Amino acid sequence: MNSLILRKITLITITFCITQFFLNTSYSVEPDEILNNPKYELRARNISKNIRCMVCQNQSIDESNAPLAKDLRILIREKIKEGNKDEEIYAFLTDRYGDFILLKPPLNSKTLFLWLLPIIFLILGAYTIFYHNKKSR
Amino acid sequence: MKNNILILPSIIFFLILSIFLYLLIIDRNPSEIPSNLLNKNTPIFEAKSLFKNEKFISANEFKDEIILVNFFATWCKPCRDEHVYIQRFADEKDLKIIGINYKDNNKKAIKWLEDLGNPYENVLIDKKGKIAIDWGVYGIPETFIINSNGIIMYRNVGPITNKIYKKINLIINKNE
DSSP states (O other): OOHHHHHHHHHHHHHHHHHHHHHHOOOOOOOGGOOHHHHHHHHHHHHHBBBBOOOTTBBTTTOOOOOOHHHHHHHHHHHHHOOOOOHHHHHHHHHHEEEEGGGOOOTTTTTTHHHHHHHHHHHHHHHHHHHHHHHHO | HHHHHHHHHHHHHHHHHHHHHHHHHSSTTOOOOOOOTTTBBBOOOEEBBOOOOOOOEHHHHHSSSEEEEEEEOOOOOOHHHHHHHHHHHHHSSSOOOEEEEEEEEHHHHHHHHHHHOOSSSSEEEESSSSSHHTTTSSSEEEEEOOOOOOOOOEEEEEOOHHHHHHHHHHHHHHHH
């Protein structure tokens, strides 16, 4: 009997974890913001997912409920309707808020170290393991 | 010999650890984001004024003198706290101050300024927060200092405190 309960609990837990894994993002786009043109809306959503909410800082504006995030979502949609390209919208936002507004920092002279650090660590780790094993032998 | 191999990674590890430690110790606010508009021209915009009938055209205004731009709202408690310093800039420094009333009610803003005093030469209305976005504002109150060439010299996020008041004074004196 006990093992049956345990199996049920395990099953529920696994189902819950799997569901959470696939549904771990919540969206804050309100119905009145959504554009009628599905292509435009998809572009707006994709851009919004890459834009940091400057108020909460660890969420994208697509997920954030902050008023500024909503303003920026609306602004992106307006820019798309006006015929702006994605690059132009990103440029508009970074001109005002800097690269910090992008959730993925661009590769430039300031961020070079940040991008290279994992590679440096990988090389160092491989070097240590390689020589350690060689000496052990 | 084995230990020698681990020297380099250990040095790097402690170097990175010291950088993190240094960043923890120094006096800085990690959530404060430096303005991308620093040392750049003021944004170009037009706005309605709360008290004047004429339209505010930024290109005609930000020149020839040092100007302080302050984003505020009546619903923002820190704005009330810093108001005394904004008033001091107007009284003591005879500084031209432009207030930008962010997502507010006009009547409430007029009443607020009547009660607390109006240090602003002009109060602009930013009902939808679009001017704020042009200035890269992300949390009010925010204050900017613009030099006589229309270049943004300084930005402060959050309320002006005594320490910041002194800092702004120094910047103004330097640019006068």
